[in-house]
Amino acid sequence: MRAGHTDGSRDHPYRTGHAGRAACSARGGMSGEKKSWFSRLKEGLSKSTQRITQSITNLFVKKKLDQKTLDELEEVLIQADLGVPVAGRLVENLRRTRFEKEVTDEEVRGAFADDIAQILTPVAQRLTLDPGRKPHVVLVVGVNGSGKTTTIGKLAKQFVEDGRKVLIAAGDTFRAAAVEQLKIWGERAGVPVIAKATGADAAGLAFEALEQARAQGADVLLIDTAGRLQNKTGLMEELAKIVRVMRKLDSSAPHSCLLVLDATVGQNAHNQVEVFREMVAVDGLVVTKLDGSAKGGVLVALAERFQVPVVAIGVGEGIDDLRPFDAKQFARSLMGLETAA
Numbered sequence: 086m087r088a089g090h091t092d093g094s095r096d097h098p099y100r101t102g103h104a105g106r107a108a109c110s111a112r113g114g115m116s117g118e119k120k121s122w123f124s125r126l127k128e129g130l131s132k133s134t135q136r137i138t139q140s141i142t143n144l145f146v147k148k149k150l151d152q153k154t155l156d157e158l159e160e161v162l163i164q165a166d167l168g169v170p171v172a173g174r175l176v177e178n179l180r181r182t183r184f185e186k187e188v189t190d191e192e193v194r195g196a197f198a199d200d201i202a203q204i205l206t207p208v209a210q211r212l213t214l215d216p217g218r219k220p221h222v223v224l225v226v227g228v229n230g231s232g233k234t235t236t237i238g239k240l241a242k243q244f245v246e247d248g249r250k251v252l253i254a255a256g257d258t259f260r261a262a263a264v265e266q267l268k269i270w271g272e273r274a275g276v277p278v279i280a281k282a283t284g285a286d287a288a289g290l291a292f293e294a295l296e297q298a299r300a301q302g303a304d305v306l307l308i309d310t311a312g313r314l315q316n317k318t319g320l321m322e323e324l325a326k327i328v329r330v331m332r333k334l335d336s337s338a339p340h341s342c343l344l345v346l347d348a349t350v351g352q353n354a355h356n357q358v359e360v361f362r363e364m365v366a367v368d369g370l371v372v373t374k375l376d377g378s379a380k381g382g383v384l385v386a387l388a389e390r391f392q393v394p395v396v397a398i399g400v401g402e403g404i405d406d407l408r409p410f411d412a413k414q415f416a417r418s419l420m421g422l423e424t425a426a
């Protein structure tokens with residue numbers, strides 16, 4: 086996957102060639118739209134934010150920054166799923182610059198937000214479509230229920246709105262309900278869904294989908310996959326076979342491999358990244374359900390530990406609730422601070 090840094094001027098979590106860029110630009114940049122997105126991000130993160138800001142505020146009724154308070158702050162950050170290394174680094178930076186000085190809770194939150202934004206900036210990237218690929222194949226992996234189907238549906242709709250020809254392959258052939266759900270999203274997006282009977286070979290389906298996508302001159306092929314982590318060996322073999330079989334047609338496929346993570350699982354997300362990276366070459370994360378989670382901080386821990394690009398975040402079930410990931414906005418929202426437009 087090639088990815089470009091988020092510039093905040095577009096509202097799609099991906100990038101294309103020049104034509105696509107122009108199309109994206111036309112959709113973004115309206116201040117009303119922007120404003121509502123900022124407030125939605127903030128609203129979405131409010132559970133995570135409340136937990137952190139309340140705890141920090143309780144620690145500061147205008148006082149000098151002593152070691153006890155630093156220790157308590159570190160604990161607050163760990164509790165908020167930012168992870169021990171990040172919490173340690175943030176608190177150490179604060180100690181270095183403000184020890185024994187009078188500080189307010191807002192100053193502390195501001196300092197944390199700046200440091201968090203620095204950690205997140207390198208991973209805030211976009212899914213980039215390679216215009217030379219016809220189609221650009223996006224393999225979407227993740228455990229059941231993480232939001233794969235929904236994310237594929239949202240991405241498909243956004244690609245279509247940008248004038249791309251899209252095909253979806255229902256690669257989770259194990260669960261009939263998953264295929265049905267994908268078909269519903271396909272209809273919403275106006276995108277054909279290539280599916281087979283329950284229990285069919287997923288790799289065979291991916292192969293045929295790629296053949297059809299090529300024959301039809303599609304720009305993008307989005308491939309859903311099974312997420313049965315309880316049968317890790319079976320899943321690993323299945324994903325490896327999908328990749329192997331597609332490479333008979335296109336030796337460079339898949340061109341992107343996105344891992345969808347549910348933010349509400351908190352620290353378990355680390356394990357999921359590790360396990361899926363053993364199986365496939367994950368080169369982008371989509372973090373979903375940030376609207377219903379008090380564990381938004383986990384995204385910071387993941388960025389620090391794995392440095393895998395975060396290409397989009399999900400903050401709701403609606404079509405517009407998949408958004409590009411903006412490091413500064415996210416950091417400031419998490420710390421309950423205003424996000425500059």
Ligand SMILES: Nc1nc2c(ncn2[C@@H]2O[C@H](COP(=O)(O)OP(=O)(O)OP(=O)(O)O)[C@@H](O)[C@H]2O)c(=O)[nH]1
Pocket residue numbers: 227228229230231232233234235236257262263266312373374375376377398399400401402406
């Ligand atoms: N609140 C919220 N819900 C989401 C988000 N993304 C997905 N969901 C919901 O999460 C549930 C699971 O999403 P799916 O897309 O079906 O997940 P999946 O990974 O495809 O799961 P399987 O179909 O079981 O493989 C659905 O009810 C979605 O509507 C999000 O960003 N916010």
